[in-house]
Amino acid sequence: MNQMLAMRVFRSIAEAKGFSAAAERLDTTHSSVSRHLQQLESALGVRLINRNTRHMSLTAAGEGYYSACVDILDRVDAASQAAAREQERPSGLLRISAPLVVGTLELAHWLPAFQARYPDIWVDLSCSDPLVDLVADGFDVALRICGPLADSSLVARQLSVSPLVLVAAPAYVFKCGLPRSVAELNEHRLLTYGASAQWTLGNESGQSATLDCRSTFHTDTITALHACALAGGGIAAFTLATVKDDLLTGRLVRILPEHTLGERHYYALYPNARHLPAKVRAFVDYMAQYYQGRG
Template sequence: MNQMFAMRVFRCIVEAQGFSAAAERLDTTHSSVSRHLQHLESTLGVRLINRNTRRMSLSAAGERYYAACVDILDRVDAAAQAVTLEQERPSGLLRISAPLVVGTLELAQWLPAFQQRYPDIQVDLSCSDPFVDLVADGFDVAIRICGPLADSSLVARLLTVSPMVLVASSAYVFRHGLPRSVAELSEHRLLTFAGTAQWSLINDRDEPISVTPESSFHTDTIAALHACALAGGGIAAFTLATVQDDLHAGRLVRILPDYTLGVRHYYALYPHARHLPAKVRAFVDFMAEYYRLKAQG
């Protein structure tokens, strides 16, 4: 059995979150997907996926192997694509849908370099947090920040995974001090985003503690939440990718650094296409590189 294909099947099972969904994406049968996984586990001598009739989850070995598969397969695909498309120059209008946080807080960090690298691509960026219908609305690609994606007809490339962290401005900490425990959060001014009924804080032992924040400021835009936090309004939750530069510059500081509020996945989504346009591939590869370098600090 082709081990490279078996690796692709394993990756698809993980990203599709199930055997049936993976079989549909790969245009094969559930039994074929299962056989490829069994072959892979037999070859490696480890269980990659823990599964029963109701759910599946990656084993510790499976998590490590998945990360390696993604790296290897992306490199193999990139090499093949480079050979195939080396004569095609990325160009034309690129319609992008992105969350407000990417458009308002990160645009200046990636757009100038992207336009310098690909001067023949014209960017049309639409910023909104709700998911859009890429095909119906005419978008080439979308960036979304969310939990693990449900099964979709779209191709989803994971750009990065970022923990949610609590932060406050240095000025706020100077005036009000640092909370030393989760319980002490109730003594502080808390800033919340629309739809946030609870904060579920997780320590380094994966033990969750639920907090119902009594918000002193509530908003439906991340940009306003960010501005309020920078202005010393209180403690707020963001992905580390969003506030990493602020933390490095000292504009914000981590609050309860031993805790996170889970993680968020950054995806590039695009309609399934046999021959992906060079402009889309260029953008997705660029954003993957951008977030990879950002994660490295």
């Protein structure tokens, strides 16, 4: 027996004051209404309605059960409506995991406008480069910058693809000049990040060259790499999306602009696409729009 359905049938009988009227209200048959009531009375072990061929009335137990049904069903309906509204309206706490570069260099460009558009969403941002366990750690969505994403149990939406470019501060270029080829790069001060000390640069003609970098500065954080590049410390590689504003304002300039070091994919990851909360959908759509203009 579906007890919740049986309770709704009993409530309809009581309020419609008859089996036929209740069946019409519920868009079902008289026999179905009668069967649900019989199952409910059998499960409860008590008679809820006195009926004969002409009249029906609630028993004393039925009166009490009716009041309880109204309270329970109204609460269930209110909770369902609230959940539906929550699904439709972007609101509530949004827990985001993002790489350090997003939290330190890019957040100021997108967060204020996002929160202005969705004032009912409260952001809890955690910045770390390793991919977290979204479900176990309680995150709604993660942003990641990487190569093509391997198969994953997570839903992945690609936000943008951005080339990895070489840049330096104008002060460094003024002091040390511009390299004219990949081979000349090792005559310059090179700033590197992460585990690899190799740069593979390709051009639009499909030619590529690999350089074993003689790094004068190596770091495990993009923030430090960016600060060193802005200070005139040398030549570094960043995604175009990360340094786009620096290039537009002249804080950095492109080095060997006909070459790139491949590309990086910007992804939004979330646990399940089914019944995606409105707050997650709003954030992912917003970031897709934001990065579309930065790659």
